[in-house]
Amino acid sequence: xxxxxxxxxxxxxxxxxxxxxxxxxxxxxxxxxxxxxxxxxxxxxxxxxxxxxxxxxxxxxxxxxxxxxxxxxxxxxxxxxxxxxxxxxxxxxxxxxxxxxxxxxxxxxxxxxxxxxxxxxxxxxxxxxxxxxxxxxxxxxxxxxxxxxxxxxxxxxxxxxxxxxxxxxxxxxxxxxxxxxxxxxxxxxxxxxxxxxxxxxxxxxxxxxxxxxxxxxxxxxxxxxxxxxxxxxxxxxxxxxxx
Numbered sequence: 667x668x669x670x671x672x673x674x675x676x677x678x679x680x681x682x683x684x685x686x687x688x689x690x691x692x693x694x695x696x697x698x699x700x701x702x703x704x705x706x707x708x709x710x711x712x713x714x715x716x717x718x719x720x721x722x723x724x725x726x727x728x729x730x731x732x733x734x735x736x737x738x739x740x741x742x743x744x745x746x747x748x749x750x751x752x753x754x755x756x757x758x759x760x761x762x763x764x765x766x767x768x769x770x771x772x773x774x775x776x777x778x779x780x781x782x783x784x785x786x787x788x789x790x791x792x793x794x795x796x797x798x799x800x801x802x803x804x805x806x807x808x809x810x811x812x813x814x815x816x817x818x819x820x821x822x823x824x825x826x827x828x829x830x831x832x833x834x835x836x837x838x839x840x841x842x843x844x845x846x847x848x849x850x851x852x853x854x855x856x857x858x859x860x861x862x863x864x865x866x867x868x869x870x871x872x873x874x875x876x877x878x879x880x881x882x883x884x885x886x887x888x889x890x891x892x893x894x895x896x897x898x899x900x901x902x903x904x905x906x907x908x909x
Contacts, residue, residue: 674887676759687766687843688778696725696760696854725760728789728818728854732758735820736787743833745866756786757859765797765841765849777841777849783823784890784902785855786883788837790819792851801838810839824886824903825858828878831869836903858883881907 673694680689695701702722706714733753740749765777777797792798798810798819810819821837843849864880889896889906896902 674884674891684779685776687768687776688763688841689766690761690763693721693725693760693762695758696721697729697758698722721760724852725758725854728760728791729758731818731820732787732789732854732856739834743830743868745868748866752858755858755860757857759785759855759857761853761855763851763853765795765843765851767848768843768846775843777843780838780840782827782836782838783821783855784825784887785823785857786825786829787856788821788823789854790821790851791817791853793849795843795845795847795849797841797843797845797849798851799840799842801840803835807840823855825863825883828881828903828907829863829865831865831874831877833869833874876909878903879907879909 676692676694678691682688693701693705696705699722702718702725705721706718710717736752737746737749740746740752768775780801790798792812794815796809796811799807800810800821801807812819821839822834824836826834827836841849862880862882865876865878870876886903886906890902896905899905901908
């Protein structure tokens with residue numbers, strides 16, 4: 667790739683041994699006209715207004731959904747006073763994901779190995795080819811099938827778990843490709859750009875001792891990206907900043 671982001675996990679991924687059918691690239695700040703135009707100019711120097719407008723309009727709607735969900739969670743946990751500061755420090759990435767159709771001689775149905783996302787929240791939208799599975803608290807994998815083509819799935823990620831002092835669990839998920847057709851999905855990831863992520867004082871008491879030290883989001887991403895043991899850990903966020 668001639669163009670790459672200096673932010674961890676904001677660049678192109680694809681053709682990896684563990685996920686041979688998985689390919690994805692990211693668009694930074696897609697809900698802003700500038701961000702959508704920046705990416706469009708890289709991919710189409712002569713311009714592509716339709717693509718730019720589609721990315722921008724789609725991302726604006728999904729960002730509004732993300733903000734609404736977070737506001738509801740903050741208010742429900744009695745920390746609504748903190749919402750505006752988190753909103754102001756949030757940045758977004760839209761990832762366009764392609765799971766290639768199965769080759770004749772291919773035996774694996776793995777689209778994406780089990781994992782939790784390393785951001786704050788993930789909002790997923792997929793085409794008519796299923797495959798997304800979510801792991802329940804009982805350890806059972808269940809299909810996460812949208813109720814309609816216009817449905818979105820909102821997942822809590824590592825940062826949400828750390829911020830909530832484990833009141834909210836990061837959603838472990840995977841993609842299993844049972845159909846031979848290509849699968850396409852869009853994922854909006856939210857990140858904390860400025861300052862540190864820390865557990866609100868309301869979440870710490872005698873019954874709920876502090877479980878995470880304050881940390882920078884992109885510092886955590888760099889740790890995960892460069893530390894092989896972290897990538898093997900079942901709970902890398904606790905390996906990074908757990909008390």
